[in-house]
Amino acid sequence: xxxxxxxxxxxxxxxxxxxxxxxxxxxxxxxxxxxxxxxxxxxxxxxxxxxxxxxxxxxxxxxxxxxxxxxxxxxxxxxxxxxxxxxxxxxxxxxxxxxxxxxxxxxxxxxxxxxxxxxxxxxxxxxxxxxxxxxxxxxxxxxxxxxxxxxxxxxxxxxxxxxxxxxxxxxxxxxxxxxxxxxxxxxxxxxxxxxxxxxxxxxxxxxxxxxxxxxxxxxxxxxxxxxxxxxxxxxxxxxxxxxxxxxxxxxxxxxxxxxxxxxxxxxxxxxxxxxxxxxxxxxxxxxxxxxxxxxxxxxxxxxxxxxxxxxxxxxxxxxxxxxxxxxxxxxxxxxxxxxxxxxxxxxxxxxxxxxxxxxxxxxxxxxxxxxxxxxxxxxxxxxxxxxxxxxxxxxxxxxxxxxxxxxxxxxxxxxxxxxxxxxxxxxxxxxxxxxxxxxxxxxxxxxxxxxxxxxxxxxxxxxxxxxxxxxxxxxxxxxxxxxxxxxxxxxxxxxxxxxxxxxxxxxxxxxxxxxxxxxxxxxxxxxxxxxxxxxxxxxxxxxxxxxxxxxxxxxxxxxxxxxxxxxxxxxxxxxxxxxxxxxxxxxxxxxxxxxxxxxxxxxxxxxxxxxxxxxxxxxxxxxxxxxxxxxxxxxxxxxxxxxxxxxxxxxxxxxxx
Numbered sequence: 001x002x003x004x005x006x007x008x009x010x011x012x013x014x015x016x017x018x019x020x021x022x023x024x025x026x027x028x029x030x031x032x033x034x035x036x037x038x039x040x041x042x043x044x045x046x047x048x049x050x051x052x053x054x055x056x057x058x059x060x061x062x063x064x065x066x067x068x069x070x071x072x073x074x075x076x077x078x079x080x081x082x083x084x085x086x087x088x089x090x091x092x093x094x095x096x097x098x099x100x101x102x103x104x105x106x107x108x109x110x111x112x113x114x115x116x117x118x119x120x121x122x123x124x125x126x127x128x129x130x131x132x133x134x135x136x137x138x139x140x141x142x143x144x145x146x147x148x149x150x151x152x153x154x155x156x157x158x159x160x161x162x163x164x165x166x167x168x169x170x171x172x173x174x175x176x177x178x179x180x181x182x183x184x185x186x187x188x189x190x191x192x193x194x195x196x197x198x199x200x201x202x203x204x205x206x207x208x209x210x211x212x213x214x215x216x217x218x219x220x221x222x223x224x225x226x227x228x229x230x231x232x233x234x235x236x237x238x239x240x241x242x243x244x245x246x247x248x249x250x251x252x253x254x255x256x257x258x259x260x261x262x263x264x265x266x267x268x269x270x271x272x273x274x275x276x277x278x279x280x281x282x283x284x285x286x287x288x289x290x291x292x293x294x295x296x297x298x299x300x301x302x303x304x305x306x307x308x309x310x311x312x313x314x315x316x317x318x319x320x321x322x323x324x325x326x327x328x329x330x331x332x333x334x335x336x337x338x339x340x341x342x343x344x345x346x347x348x349x350x351x352x353x354x355x356x357x358x359x360x361x362x363x364x365x366x367x368x369x370x371x372x373x374x375x376x377x378x379x380x381x382x383x384x385x386x387x388x389x390x391x392x393x394x395x396x397x398x399x400x401x402x403x404x405x406x407x408x409x410x411x412x413x414x415x416x417x418x419x420x421x422x423x424x425x426x427x428x429x430x431x432x433x434x435x436x437x438x439x440x441x442x443x444x445x446x447x448x449x450x451x452x453x454x455x456x457x458x459x460x461x462x463x464x465x466x467x468x469x470x471x472x473x474x475x476x477x478x479x480x481x482x483x484x485x486x487x488x489x490x491x492x493x494x495x496x497x498x499x500x501x502x503x504x505x506x507x508x509x510x511x512x513x514x515x516x517x518x519x520x521x522x523x524x525x526x527x528x529x530x531x532x533x534x535x536x537x538x539x540x541x542x543x544x545x546x547x548x549x550x551x552x553x554x555x556x557x558x559x560x561x562x563x564x565x566x567x568x569x570x571x572x573x574x575x576x577x578x579x580x581x582x583x584x585x586x587x588x589x590x591x592x593x594x595x596x597x598x599x600x601x602x603x604x605x606x607x608x609x610x611x612x613x614x615x616x617x618x619x620x621x622x623x624x625x626x627x628x629x630x631x632x633x634x635x636x637x638x639x640x641x642x643x644x645x646x647x648x649x650x651x652x653x654x655x656x657x
Contacts, residue, residue, distance in 0.1 A: 003024055025160055037110070039134045040134025041134075044082055045084050045085040046085045051113070052112065056108070059082065059105065060101045063103055066098045092123065137189050184204050211632075225392045229260035237316070253281050271403055272403075273403060273586040273587075283313050290348055294365070298369045433561070433563075434561070434563050438565060441565075456529060461549055465496060491503050492517070494517065521549075528555045528557075542593050543593035562580075
């Protein structure tokens, strides 16, 4: 049933809704509110407070007054009164409202109150009667669609009684104890009471998590055969290392060895803080595979990082012929690389997404290693995994320096085995972290100058490319810094630049002493000489992202520092800054970040390949998640449900995946 079948939705609005991912009435009903406005507290005019949104009931005391400020811009004013006083109601650019209200009519008005010449409420929403519970849904909407308009469409959709959303999707044995789906959908949008709202939300959160968990169980349960990698010992590899592996690295390596020898395809995520030694573990896996006569491929999200991996893996595996493949190669170099990969002369292949292009054919690809996997889309990863010419799909090993909270890992990586390197190698120095406000800028720039004079290098992170109010931009900051420190070479880098890899390479080689950048350096090259990280507008970043950025320094033998700059007085910002000053543990910070920010923006921006949740909050809904996992496991293991229930479960899984 198309959304255009609802009253008030013509071709233009249908196009707008399509841009929101809403094509059908069922899609509309699955577009849940982002928040709710409790309008049950109806105040007298004399009780209204300034600068907050409130609800008042009154009688229209005057005919509407319309004033044209300029062509296309008008103001409509009415006076509202109740037993305690009067209030001016003002709307901009809505001249038709002059005919909306008649003297003597009573309405409820909700809006923000200010005091100008008189007490005033600007652009209030209005209704004749409040909903039963006084709770009104608020949605995330594009420009041109008002909350009132959208609620009207939603009400029409609920009244239409769309079977796709009214029918049960949960088997009876699972749905026991929950309200019906029809009640849940109706009360999540228009709660009849606070109790019914909570029951509706619990039902819909459970349903969402139940189906995600069941889907992941099916994916993980579909065990695929993998090449058996046997007959190779790790000792020669370990003997060449200039250090001993930590206990955490050894534990993860045992997991990987067991996977490779099992005959089942490995699908493992290795997570660990920056500098915890993930690359050494991945190189050990590549050693086992290449020594057994197979090929291993390593893919990184940028060419700079890919070249760094080429250097590191080549040092770890000096006797293995390695081949580099990226977009910057000449046609002749690319042909030679393709030939060596196809004929098996290259046993270790390192590169960017060029590794998954159609022209690349592998002889015996048995292991795929991807770095910072949330930077790659799901389709890219799948295409890489399907590149092998062997009868079995290649083993997959994914490295991430983003410590994933356990609760988030249960959802995001439920189809994978997860190994954690939770200790740093001995000798790693603590990065001293401080939070200051913008008044410290002269001292901060002097400290940058001192670091550069001592031969060290500095990162400065700004959240924006172009200047905007109260937000530092990379271009403006770099210009001002270069003017202030004319004898120190300053580089500027951001995502819109075509030559950012060249800038990063020049910085890593020491040509620039200070690099002013956006977060494109978050997944970046290893620069051991960088000892100072300055993050401007630090309040605009999540804890996990701040920790990732901090990890760009502290990679050499010199003491390193991180300075967080913010003028925000918000309590939640202060809490996050204190956490950064007090803890260098990425796992502790990731749990706190999930609590403070929620899963939707855990990675700072919505990354490719991460599922979005319509209603579940993985931190707040942990108890429901456990219930959903238990129920999903029962259905997966064959608890008795009817054929019709099984069909509905399968249909729902197809729709959400």
